[in-house]
Amino acid sequence: IAGITQAPTSQILAAGRRMTLRCTQDMRHNAMYWYRQDLGLGLRLIHYSNTAGTTGKGEVPDGYSVSRANTDDFPLTLASAVPSQTSVYFCASRDFASGKSFFGPGTRLTVL
Amino acid sequence: AQTVTQSQPEMSVQEAETVTLSCTYDTSENNYYLFWYKQPPSRQMILVIRQEAYKQQNATENRFSVNFQKAAKSFSLKISDSQLGDTAMYFCAFMKLGSNYKLTFGKGTLLTVNP
Numbered sequence: 001i002a003g004i005t006q007a008p009t010s011q012i013l014a015a016g017r018r019m020t021l022r023c024t025q026d027m028r029h030n031a032m033y034w035y036r037q038d039l040g041l042g043l044r045l046i047h048y049s050n051t052a053g054t055t056g057k058g059e060v061p062d063g064y065s066v067s068r069a070n071t072d073d074f075p076l077t078l079a080s081a082v083p084s085q086t087s088v089y090f091c092a093s094r095d096f097a098s099g100k101s102f103f104g105p106g107t108r109l110t111v112l
Numbered sequence: 113a114q115t116v117t118q119s120q121p122e123m124s125v126q127e128a129e130t131v132t133l134s135c136t137y138d139t140s141e142n143n144y145y146l147f148w149y150k151q152p153p154s155r156q157m158i159l160v161i162r163q164e165a166y167k168q169q170n171a172t173e174n175r176f177s178v179n180f181q182k183a184a185k186s187f188s189l190k191i192s193d194s195q196l197g198d199t200a201m202y203f204c205a206f207m208k209l210g211s212n213y214k215l216t217f218g219k220g221t222l223l224t225v226n227p
Contacts (some may be wrong), residue, residue, distance in 0.1 A: 031213060042116075042203060042217040056212055090157060094213055099145050099164075101207075101215055103157035 004104035023091030031094040032074040036087040118218035135204030143209040152200040
């Protein structure tokens with residue numbers, strides 16, 4: 001089934017721990033994105049990648065890193081989690097032809 | 113930088129009636145797309161409708177239509193014949209063409225459809 005998968009679905013994490021959120025798409029889209037969703041703030045861009053091998057910073061990149069070794073995978077890493085990183089994280093990819101962005105099901109992360 | 117404003121944090125509508133959700137945006141760009149996304153309690157982000165800024169004709173998708181006023185920088189969503197399944201958070205989003213094509217979202221409007 002074509003689409004975007006994210007893992008884990010949810011996670012509780014102790015502050016200071018390292019965590020990688022996984023994202024995989026099978027639509028062969030070049031562009032991929034990580035957003036975080038917080039109540040009352042909507043979705044905000046953390047990092048993006050226009051194509052494999054390139055990444056860029058979004059609106060709220062501090063405390064996060066990404067890599068794009070291939071077209072399909074775009075993992076997001078929290079090197080040392082803090083409680084303010086408690087959020088729902090969405091991975092997305094964009095279809096160049098239509099301009100439409102497609103979202104994964106999200107990961108709910110709680111940092112204690 | 114672009115900003116998107118949704119001035120209605122919450123709205124409610126009776127089943128089968130029509131409701132309009134408001135969205136305004138601020139940009140100096142001329143080439144962009146606008147979107148409405150729906151997020152039901154399942155958390156999934158679902159694209160409802162898309163509008164290209166260069167098109168004067170308002171986009172329509174079944175019961176969903178937009179009123180795009182480029183000069184006023186307004187992009188409202190009209191839902192006709194509201195259904196219980198339309199209950200969701202609705203986000204307006206702006207995409208500048210070129211650069212990273214990122215989406216800038218409004219803070220959302222929670223729509224409740226009452227039976």
